[in-house]
Amino acid sequence: MSEDTKKVTQKMSKLDKAAIFLLSLGESDAAAILKHMGPKEVQRVGSAMAGMRTVQREQVQGVMSEFVEQVGEQTGLGAGADGYIRTMLTQALGEDKANSLVDRILLGGSTSGLDSLKWMEPRAVADVIRYEHPQIQAIVVAYLDPDMAAEVVSYFDPKVRLDVLLRVSALNTVQPSALKELNEILEKQFAGNSNTTRAAMGGIKRTADIMNYLESSTEAQLIEQIREIDEDLSGKIEDLMFVFDNLADIDDRGIQALLREVSSEVLIIALKGADEAVKDKIFRNMSKRASELLQDDLEAKGPVRISEVEQAQKEVLTIARRMADAGEIVLGGKGSEEML
Structure with a gap:
């Protein structure tokens, strides 16, 4: 790949590269x-x-060249392909998401009952598992993406919600027989298979991720209820949660990348209830002119409902977590790992 072509692709996000790659393929291949x-x-x-209205020829050439170059670095197409696919998906999607795809691709399995739930509306998922055993509910909630899991448990009664999240925090691995039984229950409604392996899911970190996506009032209530039952557990969950004030701990480059993804209107509302450290962090990572305009808009905004502020902050945090999952930023909250 030429230096000019490398420069073109270096400026593009992984998501944009994927979009251009798929647009360059035929409909059936995509x-x-x-x-x-x-x-x-x-x-x-x-x-x-x-969102791609115009794609330059240089961008297409750069993406295709990078793809061919990466494939060419392998020992040979077909030789060790399973390992290549597994590594590629893990790097692209993260270990948790990649694991659910690897079996379907390498084993040729169709969508299982559990995977089918990910395509449903959260309220519908809640209805499907509402009358199942609490341990079954916990496995389903742990299997879903945290933001969707949070919506699903929000449709449960408070006591059920607490019980399910306590069970999620206690999960580490699930036996094949349990997953098989769960798939059989779900596959009465959805097509799929029961090819399952011992799977790691749940745990305190998963519970913290789910809690991050709950409404602030619900989140606070649950933490207090868990604290009454197990103070040590509640402390561990809180330590792993990433909240709006933790934005102050993200490095400058990460904050700048995040600000490019957040709309001005959402940012203004989110900052109405923000800690001064977060405001200072954001103002310092904007141009002088942009910072002055944002501060003026913030002062001119007037009173905003607390619920609107919380919703805006949740939206910013959702974008931050999405970017962190994609490897574009590193979250610096109290639950993050130290880096050397």
């Missing part, structure tokens, strides 16, 4: 790739494709 992706990945790459 569809064959998309069917192996989860609902969130399809939504994100689909939005990126829809």
